[in-house]
Amino acid sequence: MVYAADEQRYEKLPYRRVADSGLILPALSFGLWRNLGDEKPLANSREVMLKAFDNGIFSFDNASNYGPSNGTAEETFGAVFQSDLKPYRNELVITTKAGYHMWPGPLGEFSGKKPLTASLDLSLQRMHLDYVDIFYAHRWDPNTNLRETAEALDLLVRQGKTLYVGVSNYTAEQTAAIAQIFDELHTPFIGNQVSYNMLNREAETTGLLDVLDAHHAGLIAYGPLAEGLLTDRYLDGIPADFPLHRT
Numbered sequence: 001m002v003y004a005a006d007e008q009r010y011e012k013l014p015y016r017r018v019a020d021s022g023l024i025l026p027a028l029s030f031g032l033w034r035n036l037g038d039e040k041p042l043a044n045s046r047e048v049m050l051k052a053f054d055n056g057i058f059s060f061d062n063a064s065n066y067g068p069s070n071g072t073a074e075e076t077f078g079a080v081f082q083s084d085l086k087p088y089r090n091e092l093v094i095t096t097k098a099g100y101h102m103w104p105g106p107l108g109e110f111s112g113k114k115p116l117t118a119s120l121d122l123s124l125q126r127m128h129l130d131y132v133d134i135f136y137a138h139r140w141d142p143n144t145n146l147r148e149t150a151e152a153l154d155l156l157v158r159q160g161k162t163l164y165v166g167v168s169n170y171t172a173e174q175t176a177a178i179a180q181i182f183d184e185l186h187t188p189f190i191g192n193q194v195s196y197n198m199l200n201r202e203a204e205t206t207g208l209l210d211v212l213d214a215h216h217a218g219l220i221a222y223g224p225l226a227e228g229l230l231t232d233r234y235l236d237g238i239p240a241d242f243p244l245h246r247t
Contacts, residue, residue, distance in 0.1 A: 003084040006054035013056035018190055018218035023133070023164060025093060029059035031222065036076045037067030046080045053085065061193075061222075062127070063097035063138055064119045070102060074126035082128050092133075096123045097168055097193075099138030111141035113152040120161055134190055135162035137178075139169045150181035157188060164190035166220070172208040179215040189217055196221035198230060 014027045030052045036045045049060070066073035074096065085092065098119035102108045107115055120135055135156060137149055153165040165187060167178060175192050182189040191212060196203045196219065203209055203219055212219055225231055227242070234242075 003050060005050075005088060009054055009056045009058075011056070018220075019212070019216045021164070021188070021190060021216070021218075023093070023190060025059050025220070026057050028057055029061050029093075029220075030057050031061045032066050032073040032077060033063070034066070034068060037072035038069045038075075039067075040076075042076060042079055045076050046084065049077070049080050050084060053088070058088075058091050059093040059095070061095045062123070063100070063136075064102045064123055065100040065138075071122065071126055074123055078127040078129075086128075094127065094129065094132050095134040095136065095166075096120070096127075096132050097136040097138035098123070099136075099141070099168075110144060111137045111139075111149040111152070112144045113148055113155075116149070116152045117156065120156055124161065131160055132162050134164045134166050136166040136168045136193055137170075140171070140174050146178055147181055150178050150185065150187065154182070154185045154187040164188045166190045166193060166217075168193040170194075172206045172211045175208060176211045176215075179211065179217065183215065189215065191218035191220050193220040193222055195223045197224050197226045199226045 015024050016027060017024050030049065036049075060077060062074050062077055064071060064074070077094075081089075098116050099111050100109060102115065102119050102122075107118075109115065116137065120132070123132065124130070135153065137153060141149060156162050157165060165182075166189065167175060170178070170192055179189055181187075192208065194203055194208070200223075203221075209219060228234060229238075
């Protein structure tokens with residue numbers, strides 16, 4: 001059966017502009033972090049992704065290391081995009097990231113020009129896309145000079161591979177430093193994707209929100225339910241391997 005999206009999908013969620021940019025996101029995005037890669041049946045992933053879109057969630061967030069095996073979450077998204085969501089590309093905000101382990105060897109992580117460029121090329125292939133809407137440097141790189149990272153992200157915009165760039169898991173000070181370079185380059189820096197929830201209020205207490213506001217960028221929160229701790233899922237105990245971010 002050919003998929004047709006629910007015609008009332010945009011009446012089901014509030015939407016928010018990212019700072020003063022032209023980008024608008026739904027209040028909830030769909031993250032493919034752990035449970036939509038190679039360990040799950042594609043049919044199940046397809047069902048939940050299309051259900052999300054039918055309910056107004058048009059933002060899908062990925063990363064080169066999501067899976068659990070590297071790249072497999074992007075492959076899952078790409079399969080559903082090809083079979084069902086491609087006609088809706090103009091409505092979708094598709095984002096991905098690079099910086100954590102991507103492939104073997106010393107060039108398979110962090111934010112040098114080569115890893116960032118190669119990772120985005122692979123992401124586009126896996127997801128069957130010409131471009132993504134946001135490409136993030138997934139983590140701070142202590143070994144590469146910051147200008148190289150910023151200029152690499154800027155180049156990817158100029159090459160038409162991404163519309164906006166961002167950072168993820170950067171502190172306030174790190175965000176301010178790279179944002180200054182982006183300002184010099186006139187790079188469309190959209191924001192910082194960080195852990196932010198009732199148990200983790202660092203974005204408020206460290207000055208990050210002020211830094212982002214000064215550079216006309218937004219905060220994109222991940223883990224708003226603290227990976228389930230803010231639900232009733234773990235009332236009987238938390239597994240030893242629980243993937244908790246900072247709290």
